[in-house]
Amino acid sequence: MPPRIVYLATADARGHLMRSQLLAHALRDAGASVQVLTTSDEGARFLAGFGIHAPVLSRHYAVQFDSRQNMLRRETDRNVAHYVFRPGRMLRDIVRLSRCFRNADLVVNDSFHPALLFMGWMPGWRHKVVHVYGDSLRRALETNFSGRMPGWTARLFGRIVAWQIDRARARIAHGFGYGEPEHDGHGGHRLATPVAVARADAEAHAGAYPHVEPPAAVYLNPHFEEIALADGLEHGLTDTGVPTHLVGEGYAHSRGWHAQDEHWIDTAARSAFIVSAPGMAALSVAAVYRKPILLVLTDQPEQAINAERAAQLGLQHRTVVWRGNAEDFAHDVTAAANELLAIGKSADGHHAMEGRKYALARLQHWTALLLSLAAHR
Numbered sequence: 001m002p003p004r005i006v007y008l009a010t011a012d013a014r015g016h017l018m019r020s021q022l023l024a025h026a027l028r029d030a031g032a033s034v035q036v037l038t039t040s041d042e043g044a045r046f047l048a049g050f051g052i053h054a055p056v057l058s059r060h061y062a063v064q065f066d067s068r069q070n071m072l073r074r075e076t077d078r079n080v081a082h083y084v085f086r087p088g089r090m091l092r093d094i095v096r097l098s099r100c101f102r103n104a105d106l107v108v109n110d111s112f113h114p115a116l117l118f119m120g121w122m123p124g125w126r127h128k129v130v131h132v133y134g135d136s137l138r139r140a141l142e143t144n145f146s147g148r149m150p151g152w153t154a155r156l157f158g159r160i161v162a163w164q165i166d167r168a169r170a171r172i173a174h175g176f177g178y179g180e181p182e183h184d185g186h187g188g189h190r191l192a193t194p195v196a197v198a199r200a201d202a203e204a205h206a207g208a209y210p211h212v213e214p215p216a217a218v219y220l221n222p223h224f225e226e227i228a229l230a231d232g233l234e235h236g237l238t239d240t241g242v243p244t245h246l247v248g249e250g251y252a253h254s255r256g257w258h259a260q261d262e263h264w265i266d267t268a269a270r271s272a273f274i275v276s277a278p279g280m281a282a283l284s285v286a287a288v289y290r291k292p293i294l295l296v297l298t299d300q301p302e303q304a305i306n307a308e309r310a311a312q313l314g315l316q317h318r319t320v321v322w323r324g325n326a327e328d329f330a331h332d333v334t335a336a337a338n339e340l341l342a343i344g345k346s347a348d349g350h351h352a353m354e355g356r357k358y359a360l361a362r363l364q365h366w367t368a369l370l371l372s373l374a375a376h377r
Contacts, residue, residue, distance in 0.1 A: 003032045003374035006100045007108040008116060009054070011043025012063040013221045014249075015281040016110050019132070021050040022194050026367045032374065035100070039113070042222065042249070049260050057096065060089045061114060067225035067250070068322055069277060070299035073148070083114060090115050101128055106374040109168075111137055121167035129168040130373060134193070134280040135175045136305035138165065143301075170373055172366075176284040176306070177313045181365050193284040194366050197359040198269035198352055215243040216337065217271035219264060219282065220296070222249035230254055232326035233275070233296070236333025240341065242272050269352040273340045278306040283315065288362070289355035292316040292340040294333070316343055 005027060009020035017038065024034045036054040038044055039061055047054040061083040064075035083089045093115040101107060101119075109116035110132040120129035142158035149157075165171060166187075174193040182190040216237055224230070230251050237244050244256075245267045252259035261267070268274055268285055273292040276282035283306055286293040295307055297319050310317050318336035322329055 003027075003106070003371055004104050005032055005034045005106045005108065005370065005374055006037065006097075006104045007034055007110065008037045008039075008057060008097075008113055009043070009047075009110045010061075010113050011038045011040040011046070013223065013279060014046060015134075015221075015279050017043055017046050018196070018281055019194055020054075020110060021047055021052045022196060022363060023366055023370065024052055025050075026363045027370060030367050030371060032371060035104075037100075046249075046260065049262055057113075058083075058089065058093045058115075065223040065300075067223075068229060068298055069221065069223040069296075071301065073144075080114065090118070094119060098125070101125055104128060106130060106169075106370065108132055108370070112141060112165075117161075117164050120169075121164045126167055127169050130170045130172060130370070131165055131168050132172045132174070134302065134306075135173045135190075136280065136309065137302045138173065139305060140301040172369065174280065175309070176280055176287050177309060177315075181369065189369060191365055191369065192362050193280050194362045195281065195284045195288050195359050196265035197363065198265050198289070198356050199263075200353075200356065213243060214270055214272045215245045215267065216240075216273055216275055216294075217264065217268040217291075218244055218246045218248070218275040219268075220248035220250065221277060221279065224248055224277075224296075225250035226322075227251075227254065228324075228326045229322050229329065230257070232322070232329035233333055235326070236330035237275070237337060239330070239334040240337045242337065242341070245271075269355055273337065275337075278303040278310065278319075280306060283310055286317070287313075287315060288358045290351045292318075292343055294336055294340060295319045297321050316340065 007020050007024060009016045011017055020036050024036050027034050036052050037057045038054045039057055040059060041056060044054050044056050064072040064079055066072055097115055107128045108130050112133060116129055119125040142161050145154040145157050170187045172189045172191055174191050176193050178190055178192040246257045247261045247264055248257055249259050251257040269289045271291060273294060274286050275294045278295045295317055297307055307319060318339055320332045320336050
């Protein structure tokens, strides 16, 4: 019988969903049976675009953001509290998940859904649960109340969360700067963040049209909805003279923007530079395909940590911050983009093909580890 894996991908942003579809396809190609679940109708539609049918587990749990992708901490705390303590929410999901557990060899929690955090330390369930998370996300979660509650309370919360996570069968922390897989011998693993594999003809595509200037590959997750921000970004990029490929669900009805592009990675792999928030997936694409990246930084703890890490690792990047003025933002975008272009255009097909090899290797590491965990539970 093939290994049976249930993969719960939270839909707070699209990085978790993208990772789930990449791994689901890779695991199925390797002979595993994979059922993906998610947490919103929008997330289910996103996954459907990649050929993944994903039932919605619950619509009650979600991290809250404003239209500029700033995390709303109080609203998020309130939402999580209602989800955990109101009857018919987390308890209902636990009952539903317990049915999935019966027929599963492995249950993947990507990333930190409260129901699986609870089930991940409970006898009878914990031996099947694997927590998947960005290293910066765990740090942000454990320090969630730092500076907002008395120090001892914030530290106690962090210790409880860490204890819950570490009680599960296994933990896979990923990061855009990680190298070869590592294992601590106690269920803890470190893997490089998986990224989509560019098409094998990316090099030919880049060479076939030498007169066509490579574009800036823009991706903003659906929490970006403020029109003035998009206008400032577009004007700033236009002033550089570089063509743009604009993708963002929050701007689906804006001229020139695409709600979704299943082949965005092909554009990114041959782009002049990438534009995105400093999510783990975007930074990983920049690292794998050796592309400069323009980071749109907002008040999002996990992504602020990622931006600091990008600077420490020497990743070619510039950062811009939206402060509510489209004209000033456009000026900052133009200046930062021109600096990235001056670093040197890295849009040749050689980088695309080399990056494709790295992307395939990362997927193989993930597939081998998950299959091993499912086979030896």
